[in-house]
Amino acid sequence: MSRIIGIDLGTTxxxxxxxxxxxxxxxxxxxxxxxxxxPSIVAFTPDGLVVGEAARRxxxxxxxxxxxxxxxxxxxxxxxVKDELRYLPFRVVPADGTVKLVAGGRExxxxxxxxxxxKALKLRAERHFGEPIEKAVITVPAYFNDxxxxxxxxxxxxxxxxxxxxxxxxxxxxxxxxxxxLQQGVIAVYDLGGGTFDVSxxxxxxxxxxxxxxxxxxxxxxxDFDRVLVQWLLDDIQTRHHxxxxxxxxxLAGDAEILQELRLAAEAAKIRLSSEERTTLTxxxxxxxxxxxxxxxxxxxxxxxxxTRTLGPCRRALADAGLQAADIDQVVLVGGSTRVxxxxxxxxxLFGKTPHSQLxxxxxxxxxxxxxxxxxxxxxxxxLLLDVTPLSLGIESLGGIVNVLxxxxxxxxxxxxxxxxxxVDGQTLVDLHVVQGERELxxxxxxxxxxxxxxxxxxxxxPKIEVTFLIDANGILQVxxxxxxxxxAASIEVKPTYGLSEAEVERMIEESFTYAEADVxxxxxxxxxxxxxxxxxxVTRALRQxxxxxxxxxxxxxxxxxxxxxxxxxxxxxDRIHEATTAVxxxxxxxxxxxxxxxxxxxxxxxxxxxxxxxxx
Amino acid sequence: xxxFEVFGLPRRLAIDVDELQRRFYALARQTHPDFHQAAPxxxxxxxxxxxxVVNAAYRTLRDPLTRAEYLVRLEEGRTTREGxxxxxxxPASLLAEMFEIQEALAEAKAGPLDEAGRxxxxxxxxxxxxxxxxxxxxxxxxxxxxxDAATGAERPAALVALKDALATLAYLRTxxxxxxxxxxxxxxxVAHHRH
Numbered sequence: 001m002s003r004i005i006g007i008d009l010g011t012t013x014x015x016x017x018x019x020x021x022x023x024x025x026x027x028x029x030x031x032x033x034x035x036x037x038x039p040s041i042v043a044f045t046p047d048g049l050v051v052g053e054a055a056r057r058x059x060x061x062x063x064x065x066x067x068x069x070x071x072x073x074x075x076x077x078x079x080x081v082k083d084e085l086r087y088l089p090f091r092v093v094p095a096d097g098t099v100k101l102v103a104g105g106r107e108x109x110x111x112x113x114x115x116x117x118x119k120a121l122k123l124r125a126e127r128h129f130g131e132p133i134e135k136a137v138i139t140v141p142a143y144f145n146d147x148x149x150x151x152x153x154x155x156x157x158x159x160x161x162x163x164x165x166x167x168x169x170x171x172x173x174x175x176x177x178x179x180x181x182l183q184q185g186v187i188a189v190y191d192l193g194g195g196t197f198d199v200s201x202x203x204x205x206x207x208x209x210x211x212x213x214x215x216x217x218x219x220x221x222x223x224d225f226d227r228v229l230v231q232w233l234l235d236d237i238q239t240r241h242h243x244x245x246x247x248x249x250x251x252l253a254g255d256a257e258i259l260q261e262l263r264l265a266a267e268a269a270k271i272r273l274s275s276e277e278r279t280t281l282t283x284x285x286x287x288x289x290x291x292x293x294x295x296x297x298x299x300x301x302x303x304x305x306x307x308t309r310t311l312g313p314c315r316r317a318l319a320d321a322g323l324q325a326a327d328i329d330q331v332v333l334v335g336g337s338t339r340v341x342x343x344x345x346x347x348x349x350l351f352g353k354t355p356h357s358q359l360x361x362x363x364x365x366x367x368x369x370x371x372x373x374x375x376x377x378x379x380x381x382x383x384l385l386l387d388v389t390p391l392s393l394g395i396e397s398l399g400g401i402v403n404v405l406x407x408x409x410x411x412x413x414x415x416x417x418x419x420x421x422x423x424v425d426g427q428t429l430v431d432l433h434v435v436q437g438e439r440e441l442x443x444x445x446x447x448x449x450x451x452x453x454x455x456x457x458x459x460x461x462x463p464k465i466e467v468t469f470l471i472d473a474n475g476i477l478q479v480x481x482x483x484x485x486x487x488x489a490a491s492i493e494v495k496p497t498y499g500l501s502e503a504e505v506e507r508m509i510e511e512s513f514t515y516a517e518a519d520v521x522x523x524x525x526x527x528x529x530x531x532x533x534x535x536x537x538x539v540t541r542a543l544r545q546x547x548x549x550x551x552x553x554x555x556x557x558x559x560x561x562x563x564x565x566x567x568x569x570x571x572x573x574x575d576r577i578h579e580a581t582t583a584v585x586x587x588x589x590x591x592x593x594x595x596x597x598x599x600x601x602x603x604x605x606x607x608x609x610x611x612x613x614x615x616x617x
Numbered sequence: 618x619x620x621f622e623v624f625g626l627p628r629r630l631a632i633d634v635d636e637l638q639r640r641f642y643a644l645a646r647q648t649h650p651d652f653h654q655a656a657p658x659x660x661x662x663x664x665x666x667x668x669x670v671v672n673a674a675y676r677t678l679r680d681p682l683t684r685a686e687y688l689v690r691l692e693e694g695r696t697t698r699e700g701x702x703x704x705x706x707x708p709a710s711l712l713a714e715m716f717e718i719q720e721a722l723a724e725a726k727a728g729p730l731d732e733a734g735r736x737x738x739x740x741x742x743x744x745x746x747x748x749x750x751x752x753x754x755x756x757x758x759x760x761x762x763x764x765d766a767a768t769g770a771e772r773p774a775a776l777v778a779l780k781d782a783l784a785t786l787a788y789l790r791t792x793x794x795x796x797x798x799x800x801x802x803x804x805x806x807v808a809h810h811r812h
Contacts (some may be wrong), residue, residue, distance in 0.1 A: 164654070208642045376654045382641075384649055388673075410676050413650060415669040440794065470669060475651045 004135040004377050005029075005165055006171075006369025009114060009152065011071040011195030011221060012336065013037040015366035016121040019374035026176060026370040028363050029128045032207030036363060036486050038124070041068045042116045044104025049524045051120040057530050059264065062115045063256035065090035066101045069223055070113040072195045076157075078603045084219070089256040097391055098151075107263065111151050112508055115158035120353055122159060135163045137373040139365050141196040142168035143216030143313075145436050146448050146477050149331035153476070158302045158508045166474040169193070170200035171387050172368030173334040174209055176359060178369050178383065186212075188317075190347050190355065191365075192310060193335035194220040201321040201328070210386040210472055213409045215313035215322035222270075222337040228302045229266040230259070233281070237290050244516065248286030258285065273299050274339045284340045300342045305348050314350055320409050331355040336362050389471050396433035398423065398440045403468045408438065420465045426457040430465060434479055448477065455483040528577040532569040535581055536562065540590055544593060551593035554587075561587040620674035621690055627732040630761035632678060632686060641675040680777075682786070688764070689780050692772075708785045718792060725799040735800065742796040749789045756782050 006026070008015045016034055017028045022429030028036045035053070042095055043055035043066040050058065058066045073081055074419060078094035085092050091102040099109045138161075140152050149166050156163035172191035178188075184204055184503055191198040198216035202209055221383075232378050238245065245252070252258055265283050265322060272279040278295045302372035333355045347355050359367065359545045374380050389412050394404040396418075405416040422430065432454045464484045471477050543558060550558075561584040620630045624640045646652070648671050653664040675685045705716045718741055723736060760779050767775040 205638075207641065208645070342704060350793075378655060381652070384646055384651065386649070412670040413665050413669040414672045414676070415666070416673065440791075471667075472665060475669075607637050 001132070003129065003133060004121075004137060004373035006158045006172075006366055006371070006373040007118065007136050008169070008366035008369055009071065009118065009138055009140075009155070009593075010040055010365075011193055011223065011394060012040060013194070014040045014117050014121060015363060016125050017363070017366040017370035018125070019370050019379060021379070024380075025180075026179070026367040026374075028366055029125055031124055032127075038117065038120060039068075040114075040117050041066060042070070043067075044106075044108075045526055046104075046371045049116050050526055051116050052526055054530075057527070059258040060257055061530065061533055063260045064091065065112050066090070067101060067103055067120075067160060069195055070110050070117075072219065072223070073101070073110040074114060075110075075145065075151035078154065089260055098147075106265060109508075111155040111158055114152070114155035114224055115508070118155055118159035118161060122161060123550050132396065134160070134162055135164050135373075137167055137369045138163055138243065139167050139169045139172050139369045141216060141218055142170050142192075142200055142300065143196070143213040143218050143388075144168075144199040145218075145391055145446055145473070146393075147446065149474060150474050152295065153474070157505055160509070164476075165372060166476070167369060167372045167385075167392075168198070168200065168211075168214065168387055168475070168569060169365045169368075170198045170214065170334060171202070171209065171211055171385060172204050172366075172372060173332060174200070174204070174363045175371040175385060176364045176367065176368035177332055177356070178204060178209060184325055185330055186323065187330045188314070188328045188351060189332045189334055190310075190338065191216075191334040191479075192337040192343060193221050194337070195219070195223050195308050197221060197313065197318045199310070201317050201323065203386070207382045208386065210411070211388045213317045213322070213389055214324070214390050215317040216390070217313060218368055220309055221335075222267075223302045224306050225269045225270055225299075225337065225340070228261055229270060229299060230263050232302055233266060234291065236292060237285070239287065241285075241290060243290040248288070250286050250356070252285075252570055259566075269294055270299060270340075273512050274341060287544070289414050289448070293398045296341065303342065304342070307340075307342055307481065310343075311346065311350055314347075317485075323353050328353070332485075333357040334361050334364050335348055338460055361515050376454065387473075387475070388412060390477055391412070391436045391446075392438055393434070393436050393448075393469055393471070393477060394445075395420070395467060395497055396435060400442045402435055402437070402440060402442055402445055405467070406471060410471075412475055413473050417466055417468045420467060421461050422455075422463050423460055425460045427456050427460070427463075428455055429453070430455060430463075430481075432467065432479075432481055434477070434478075446592065451479075451481070453481045456486045458485070473553075489558060503589075525572060525574045525577075528574045528581075529569055530576050532581050535584055536569070539584060540587070546595040546598065550591050554590055558584070558587045558591065618670075620677050620687060623671060623674040624678070626678075626689070628691070629765045630688060631679070631765050632684065637675070637678060640670065644671045650727070678793050681761070682753065682783075683780055685756050685761065686783055689783065690777065692776055708781060708789050711785065711788065715788075715792065718796070722795055722799055726761060730799075738796055738800055742793060742800065745789055745796070747785065749793060752782055752786050752789065 003018070006017045015028055015038065017026050019026050030036050031038065038052045039056045041052065041059065043050040043058040043062060045058070045062070046063065048494040050184045055066055059068065066338070067287040068118065069088070071091065075100060077097055078099050081092065081099060093098050093102060093107070095109070098109065100109055101113070121131055122136070123606070136156060138152055138156055139151055144152070153163045153166060172188050173191065174187060184206070187202050187204060189198070189200045189202065196218045197220040198214065198427040200214040201212045211535045235250060250258070253264075262283060265281050269279050269281045273294065273296045278293060279296055281289045281292045284530065328351050331351045331353055333344070333346060334346065338361050344355060371380070371383070372385065375383055389406060389411045390408060392404045392408045395418070397403040403418070405418055406414060420430075432453060433442065433448060433450045435442055435445040435446045436448050439445050453465065455465070462485065466482045466484055469477060525605045538581055539558070539562060543555070547555065561580070565584050568576045571577070624644070625635060626637070627628075628631065645668070648664055648668040650661065650665050650668060653661050658662065677683045721738055721741065725734065730738065756779065760782055764775045764779055
């Protein structure tokens with residue numbers, strides 16, 4: 001069997017891993033610069049797609065065309081996400097049961113954006129192995145529904161990958177832990193990522209990893225921590241700097257670039273506060289600089305309600321597994337957000353034991369995906385993962401009530417059959433509505449698809465319509481219906497009413513070749529331009545604040561260098577851009593020193609401009 | 618092959634759950650799709666279907682309640698659960714007190730609850746939850762033992778008693794969920810068994 005890679009397609013970062021045959025251990029594949037994490041960010045530039053770190057640098061520069069956290073939109077309907085659209089700087093529009101975004105002057109679907117990330121990881125793996133890679137295991141949050149799983153599989157196909165298995169993130173993590181330190185007993189995996197939360201309870205017994213129950217929230221993660229922090233900072237800036245804001249004519253909430261810079265600053269401060277007790281957040285705004293001391297306690301107070309929200313799913317998972325917190329032998333932490341000390345404390349309180357985090361919480365899911373890939377390739381036969389379906393599946397029956405065929409936390413693959421009949425004489429069309437969710441009423445559940453079955457006319461109650469649900473090992477549903485009495489059984493496979501049709505996926509696979517990721521040259525050019533843009537912005541701002549600190553000749557020299565850089569920046573000669581950037585840096589050395597001095601003497605209202613010049617590479 | 622036969626177990630309600638789990642793991646190792654990845658498509662599909670049956674059988678038999686429900690279906694010669702009535706009707710033994718509860722529920726739905734109304738509703742819910750737990754114990758204990766011990770002539774009556782108890786449980790579940798919804802709380806300990 002050919003090589004299968006394991007991919008963690010995350011909200012914030014994505015990774016690719018494989019199992020090293022010599023050692024039998026999973027390893028993450030780094031990029032050329034040794035970075036394991038690929039930011040799940042895609043920038044749509046006039047020169048093509050840019051993915052990862054380079055796209056990250058475009059976030060504040062091209063907010064409307066730089067897409068991040070796309071995972072939150074995967075397999076979602078417009079109504080599901082409309083509340084959070086105000087947080088996203090790119091435009092999202094409803095599209096046939098799902099959403100599309102408008103970026104780089106065209107409409108794209110969430111699976112296409114995810115496909116760009118997957119493709120970058122595929123290329124990374126191909127460079128590492130020096131051979132084409134066609135197969136992958138991709139992880140999803142355990143609590144992803146059918147639509148979200150299908151969207152993820154579509155993304156893989158668009159990226160040119162045969163997705164041999166969709167595996168749940170917490171279960172993948174348990175495999176990675178299990179391989180390295182094979183414990184027996186009951187483990188709870190608490191997985192708080194950038195955008196999603198999962199908890200899974202597993203029994204590990206002689207190489208069998210049996211998931212007993214899973215629960216979660218597909219819209220709860222580090223992104224939400226950032227959002228409450230940004231909201232709080234916005235209020236703080238308005239309160240403390242309303243005069244400056246009015247003077248400079250700044251509308252913070254309406255400025256996508258500033259909001260994105262604020263979000264990035266808030267995220268960075270949050271990360272620092274996981275290891276430090278206090279930090280300072282600094283953000284240059286128009287003609288002044290916002291500076292704020294933040295303590296861990298400040299942030300804890302803001303995120304406390306969100307952290308508390310994760311405890312409900314934990315209790316429900318325990319109840320579904322028929323266990324008490326005390327029955328859990330080990331707790332494993334997964335996902336970058338579990339680095340937050342408050343999260344660790346709450347988890348420890350709930351389960352009454354110190355959680356494990358020996359494996360890097362950012363990498364453990366990818367490592368587990370690699371282990372599952374290796375199992376599928378036949379490399380490991382001693383381990384077996386028995387996963388479950390997270391949500392109940394059913395059919396709409398009379399009165400808009402859900403008739404559950406498969407209950408949540410049923411081991412997959414699984415199947416269920418049920419008989420239905422008609423309620424009207426001579427009925428020839430039976431409408432079957434498949435839904436997923438835990439609520440009793442259809443209107444409160446997620447509609448997965450509707451389909452019609454044509455039958456011969458018979459008196460009401462006579463037809464015997466057998467409906468069969470089959471959930472495969474990926475957690476994806478197939479439905480078949482047969483009328484048995486007529487003898488000539490009709491059978492139908494459900495095509496989801498949401499998501500992408502077969503034809504659309506095919507078209508996107510075609511298009512992805514013509515609209516491929518920008519080649520290396522273009523990417524380097526884009527990066528050079530980015531750097532030029534950053535320098536241009538900062539120097540222009542510094543010149544405004546410190547104009548009186550340098551001589552007229554020096555000012556002219558700086559202006560000349562800036563003009564040259566602007567001209568170079570619009571050209572396609574990368575070396576010329578670099579040279580012009582360096583020239584500006586040289587021309588501003590004196591200005592930087594003068595501003596530094598002035599700042600130390602308190603002559604300037606802000607020290608930030610000087611720092612910016614100093615920090616510049 | 619019925620679910621008891623899948624594991625080579627007698628058709629009885631008393632089951633050694635540890636033994637069931639051992640047999641399940643052994644069968645899962647044979648049937649799970651992970652180990653048939655390289656097989657031709659037809660074989661893969663067949664393995665997946667086998668695995669689906671083994672999994673469904675395990676989940677059904679592991680829980681005493683779903684095990685009893687399955688046994689009743691099996692004895693009545695039904696291979697699938699019947700469709701149609703998703704909301705169970707009130708058993709005769711519960712009718713009188715249910716009338717009272719339904720009235721309280723209708724009131725709760727009509728307008729916001731005051732403190733006393735809330736407390737009354739919560740008390741009713743807690744009482745029903747207690748009753749639900751007792752009924753489960755009866756199904757797992759006395760009624761299961763009665764069925765397992767029943768000889769030919771005693772079997773129909775033992776089956777009816779089991780069936781009535783299951784119907785009562787199904788009804789109690791919907792009422793407890795309704796009461797919890799009206800109180801704006803989650804129903805704990807009953808949703809798990811909703812089928």
